[in-house]
Amino acid sequence: MSTPIDxxxxxxxEHLARDGRxxxxxxxxxxxxxxxxxxxxxxxxxxxxVIRGFHADIDPAALGRDLQAMVAxxxxxxxxxxxxxxxxQMRGLAEVENVYFIAGADDYLIHVATADSSGxxxxxxxxxxxxxxxxxxxxxxxxxxxx
Amino acid sequence: MSTPIDxxxxxxxEHLARDGRxxxxxxxxxxxxxxxxxxxxxxxxxxxxVIRGFHADIDPAALGRDLQAMVAxxxxxxxxxxxxxxxxQMRGLAEVENVYFIAGADDYLIHVATADSSGxxxxxxxxxxxxxxxxxxxxxxxxxxxx
DNA sequence: TTTGAAACTGTTTAGAG
DNA sequence: CTCTAAACAGTTTCAAA
Numbered sequence: 001m002s003t004p005i006d007x008x009x010x011x012x013x014e015h016l017a018r019d020g021r022x023x024x025x026x027x028x029x030x031x032x033x034x035x036x037x038x039x040x041x042x043x044x045x046x047x048x049x050v051i052r053g054f055h056a057d058i059d060p061a062a063l064g065r066d067l068q069a070m071v072a073x074x075x076x077x078x079x080x081x082x083x084x085x086x087x088x089q090m091r092g093l094a095e096v097e098n099v100y101f102i103a104g105a106d107d108y109l110i111h112v113a114t115a116d117s118s119g120x121x122x123x124x125x126x127x128x129x130x131x132x133x134x135x136x137x138x139x140x141x142x143x144x145x146x147x
Numbered sequence: 148m149s150t151p152i153d154x155x156x157x158x159x160x161e162h163l164a165r166d167g168r169x170x171x172x173x174x175x176x177x178x179x180x181x182x183x184x185x186x187x188x189x190x191x192x193x194x195x196x197v198i199r200g201f202h203a204d205i206d207p208a209a210l211g212r213d214l215q216a217m218v219a220x221x222x223x224x225x226x227x228x229x230x231x232x233x234x235x236q237m238r239g240l241a242e243v244e245n246v247y248f249i250a251g252a253d254d255y256l257i258h259v260a261t262a263d264s265s266g267x268x269x270x271x272x273x274x275x276x277x278x279x280x281x282x283x284x285x286x287x288x289x290x291x292x293x294x
Numbered sequence: 295t296t297t298g299a300a301a302c303t304g305t306t307t308a309g310a311g
Numbered sequence: 312c313t314c315t316a317a318a319c320a321g322t323t324t325c326a327a328a
Contacts, residue, residue: 005209013210016203020167025304034314039306041312050209055202056163062152062197063160070247070256091293098245100217100258103288109217109256111247141250146238172321181297186323 005050008033012041013050020054060097060113067120068097068113068142071128072106079133083107086133095123106138111145152197155180159188160197167201207244207260214267215244215260215289218275219253226280230254233280242270253285258292 005013011031015022022030028038045051060068075086083101090099090110098111110128114120120139128137152160158178162169169177175185192198207215222233230248237246237257245258257275261267267286275284 010210013203013205017205018202020201020203023304024306035304036306036308036315037313048209050206052204052206054167055165055204056160056167057199057202058160058164059197059199062195063157070249087291087293097294099293100289101291102217103290109287142247143250144234144248146234146246147244170321171323182321183298183323183325184296187295 003044003048005045009041009045009050012038012045016042016051016054064115065095065113065119067116068111068145069120070140070142071110071112071124072138072140073108073110073128073134074106074136075108075133076135079135080107082133086131090127093123093127095119095127111142150191150195156188156192156197159185159192163189163198163201211262212242212260212266214263215258215292216267217287217289218257218259218271219285219287220255220257220275220281221253221283222255222280223282226282227254229280233278237274240270240274242266242274258289 008031012027015027015030024039024042025035027042028035031038033041042051060066075083079086087099087101087108090096090108095112095114096110097113098109100109100111101107102109112120112123114123124137124139128134155178159174162174162177171186171189172182174189175182178185180188189198207213222230226233234246234248234255237243237255242259242261243257244260245256247256247258248254249256259267259270261270271284271286275281
């Protein structure tokens with residue numbers, strides 16, 4: 001990490017986390033710096049990987065994906081050598097919202113959003129139960145997810 | 148839900164989910180519509196709640212929050228009447244990244260990011276174990292989180 | 295709803311401290 | 312690293328279809 005994050009950076013990050021589309025001018029004003037300085041700092045934060053990206057937060061239900069679940073996945077002991085590979089595969093699936101690689105009895109928590117219960121069943125059967133690395137799954141329904 | 152989401156909306160959402168800072172002009176070109184039309188559609192999507200917001204994705208580790216955990220929380224049977232209230236409280240805490248209100252033995256999964264293990268311990272003790280509504284907690288470390 | 299074009303606002307570069 | 316100021320690009324409004 002080249003430059004340490006100072007108080008001004010922290011202000012910028014706080015604002016951009018809340019409103020990722022805040023204009024550079026408004027952001028500069030909020031941080032008490034010139035727009036050009038602000039621009040340079042935000043660029044630096046992106047380059048250094050502090051800001052990983054800017055994303056629209058889309059309501060899955062509005063896209064017809066009304067059902068969310070957290071699926072705990074345990075892999076076979078032999079498959080643990082390819083843990084990262086499994087995570088990358090999961091991340092690539094349309095239904096997958098978040099992938100948590102965890103410590104404990106299970107190896108992954110996979111947050112998925114599907115159209116309905118049969119979509120969820122199909123996702124678990126086709127992508128998890130049928131996966132050669134998967135030893136067991138446990139599906140927990142999500143009533144609500146915030147943030 | 149006033150207007151249904153059409154194919155053009157889907158293109159806009161897909162692009163904005165990937166890059167929330169894409170310019171309106173580029174977005175319009177990608178969707179094959181005029182910039183002014185694009186602007187109106189994106190506004191509509193925000194007003195209708197399809198787009199819930201735009202956010203910068205900040206690396207917690209860059210902010211000195213190197214440790215992440217998923218804390219499963221079970222509330223007392225009597226406290227279940229105030230479930231939503233508990234969730235709202237959790238969401239307001241700085242360490243809290245995601246709150247999942249779930250079905251099953253536990254009521255919540257709380258994704259937290261703290262500086263280190265003592266920060267995690269303090270979070271769980273001060274905000275969860277000490278909370279009058281909380282019956283039990285189980286803390287699972289997160290090695291990696293994607294998306 | 296859609297659009298093109300004008301008016302406007304915000305972004306970005308360059309140069310200097 | 313910071314700023315001011317000018318040039319540039321992108322956004323937004325609006326009248327018309």
